[in-house]
Amino acid sequence: MPLSIDSSIKLASGHSIPQLGYGVYQARSKECENGVKEAIKAGYRHIDSAQAYHNEDVVGRAVLQTDIPRSSIFLTTKYMPSHTVHPSSSVYDILKNSLKKIDRTGSDQPYIDLMLIHAPFGGEEGRKNNWEALVKAQKEGWIRDIGVSNFGVNHLKSLPSPKPSINQIELHPFCQQREIVKYCGENGIAVQAYSPLIRADPKRYENPVLVGLAKKYEKEVAQVLIRWSLQKGYIPLPKSVTPSRIKSNADVYDFELTEEDMKALDGLDEGAKGACTWNPVDQP
Numbered sequence: 470m471p472l473s474i475d476s477s478i479k480l481a482s483g484h485s486i487p488q489l490g491y492g493v494y495q496a497r498s499k500e501c502e503n504g505v506k507e508a509i510k511a512g513y514r515h516i517d518s519a520q521a522y523h524n525e526d527v528v529g530r531a532v533l534q535t536d537i538p539r540s541s542i543f544l545t546t547k548y549m550p551s552h553t554v555h556p557s558s559s560v561y562d563i564l565k566n567s568l569k570k571i572d573r574t575g576s577d578q579p580y581i582d583l584m585l586i587h588a589p590f591g592g593e594e595g596r597k598n599n600w601e602a603l604v605k606a607q608k609e610g611w612i613r614d615i616g617v618s619n620f621g622v623n624h625l626k627s628l629p630s631p632k633p634s635i636n637q638i639e640l641h642p643f644c645q646q647r648e649i650v651k652y653c654g655e656n657g658i659a660v661q662a663y664s665p666l667i668r669a670d671p672k673r674y675e676n677p678v679l680v681g682l683a684k685k686y687e688k689e690v691a692q693v694l695i696r697w698s699l700q701k702g703y704i705p706l707p708k709s710v711t712p713s714r715i716k717s718n719a720d721v722y723d724f725e726l727t728e729e730d731m732k733a734l735d736g737l738d739e740g741a742k743g744a745c746t747w748n749p750v751d752q753p
Contacts, residue, residue, distance in 0.1 A: 471722075471725075472488070472699055472700070472722055472725075473722050474489065474512040474513075474719055474722060475487075475512075475514075476488040476489070476699075478659055478702070478704060480614055480634040480635065480659055481631075481632065481634050481657045481658070481659075482613070482614050482634050484582075484613055484614055484634075486515060486543055486582075486583070486614075486635075486659070486704060487513070487514045487515035487543050488515075488699060488704050488705075489513060489515065489695075489699070489704075489705060489707075489719060489721075490513070490515035490516065490517045490543075490545070490661070490704060490705065490706040490707075491504070491505065491508035491513040491515065491516050491517065491706070491707070491708070491715070492517045492663065492706035492707060492708035493505065493516065493517065493518050493522060493524055493527075493528060493708065494519075494522055494663075494708050495522065496522070496524055496527075496708070496710055497524075498524065498527050500710040501524045501527045501528065501531070501710070502527050502530060502531040502534075503531075503710070503712075504531075504709070504710045504715060505527075505528055505531035505532065506531050506534060506535055507712045507715045507716070508715050508719075509531075509532070509535045509537055509542070510535070511715055511716045511719045512719055513715075513719060514537070514541060514542055514543060515542075515543040515545070515704075516528055516532070516542065516543070516544055516545065517545045517637075517661075517663075517706045518544070518545065518546045518547075518571065519546055519547035519549065519585075519587055520546065520547060520548060520549045520563075520566075520567060520587070521547070521549040521587060525546050525567055525570040525571040526570040526571070526573070528544065528571055529544075529570055529571045529572060529573035530573055532544070532573075533573055533574065539572065539574045539576070543582045543583070544571055544572070544581060544582050544583070545581075545582060545583040545584075545585065546567050546571055546581060546583075546584060546585075547584070547585040547586070547587035547618055547637075548560065548563060548564055548567070548584060548585070548586055548587060548599065548602075548603070549587045549588070550586060550587065550588060550590045550591050550595060550596075550599050551590060551591065552590050552591060552595075553591065553595070554591050554592065554594050554595040554598060555591075555595070555598060555599075556598060557598040557599070557601040557602040557605070558602075560598060560599050560601075560602035560603075561602040561605055561606065564584060564602060564603070564606050564612070567581065567584070568580070568581055568611055568612075578610075578611070579611065580610070580611050580612065580613060581611065581612045581613070582613050582614060583612075583613065583614045583615070583616060583634070583635065584603055584606065584612045584614075584615055584616075585615075585616045585617055585618045585635065585637055586599050586600065586603065586616075586617045586618065586620075587618050587619070588618065588619045588749050588752070589617070589619060589620050589621065589624040589749065589750070589752045590749075590752060592753065593627050596624060596627070596628065597627075597628070597629060600615075600628055600629055601629070603615040604629075604631065614634040614635070615633060615634060616633040616634045616635030616636060616637065616658075616659075617633045617635070617636050617637070618636065618637035618638065618661075618663075619637070619638060619639075619747075619748065619749050619750055619752075620633075620636050620638075620649075620750065621648075621649060621750040621751060621752075622648055622649055622652045624750075624752075625649075625652060625653075625656070625658070632656055632657065632658060633658055634658070634659060635658065635659045635660070635661055635704075636649065636653050636658050636659075636660055636661070637660075637661035637662075637663055637706075638660065638661070638662070638663065638748075638750065639662075639663055639664050639744055639745070639746050639748045640660065640661075640662035640663070640664075640665065640698065640703060640705075641662065641664060641665050641666070641667050641694060641697075641698070641743075641745075642679075642694070642697060642734045642735070642737040642738065643667060643673060643737050643738065643739050643743030643745075644738070644739065644740070644741070644743035644744045644745070644748070645735070645738040645740075645743075646750065647738070649750060659704060660702075660703050660704065661703065661704040661705075661706060662698045662703040662704065662705045662706065663706050663746070664745055664746050665694055665695060665698045665703075665705040665706065665707055666691050666694055666695070666707050666708070666718075667694065667745050668745050668746075669691070670745060673745075674690045676737065678733050678734060678736075678737060679693060679694070679734075682726070682730055682733070682734070685730075686724045686726075688721075688724060689717060691707070691714075691717070691718060692717060692718070692720065692721050693726070693734075695707055695718055695721045696721045696724065696725075696726055697726060697731065697734050699721065700725070700726055700731060701731075
């Protein structure tokens, strides 16, 4: 089936997640609120927030101000662990705070579609405690899917069951995290791609392969990058607070990269050196 703005990916839990997401990393209050509303107007049905972004409540408020019902919007947030080990009961209480902020519908049964552990901090014991808190919340039904972010293969292997639905990692042609992606694919873990636009790095955007493909399809470099991610089967999370960019980042369904194009983009991989963010997948 051809990709479209309505495309979704089935998670191991049986739930579906819209394949194109809208990221709100470091978006301040008003620009975050306006950005979410513009994204929903442009057809996005998946918003990615985090405790560390300090805008969960803004996202929840913005969703309420649209004509789209809460049940049609997939809301993700993330628990930010520390390097100190905390008992799972303390983590659980912090997760509850996110629920109050991001689902502001006033429903008797508020919920979060997806909660991730934001980073593999805390060592094996800390990760175990954090995961147990997420598992408890999922069993109670107010978190529907649970997953991780920035987890390397060793982190994933040492997690207690159940396996995470998702691993959200930095992912774009210059940083393809192949070992992690391979492990996730073999174990039914969907892959979300943060920083799919390489933070609009001007130097990267001058790469001849990207420039050539943008010219070939009469598209922007950013659109080529998103299309690559979608065709890989990832869940990209482009971020912008500019209405025209939010719209153009979703205008990626009227062209298709050929197998040769995809190989050319795959050939840009620089491994860990290609990362443009913190990318803490090698934490102990």
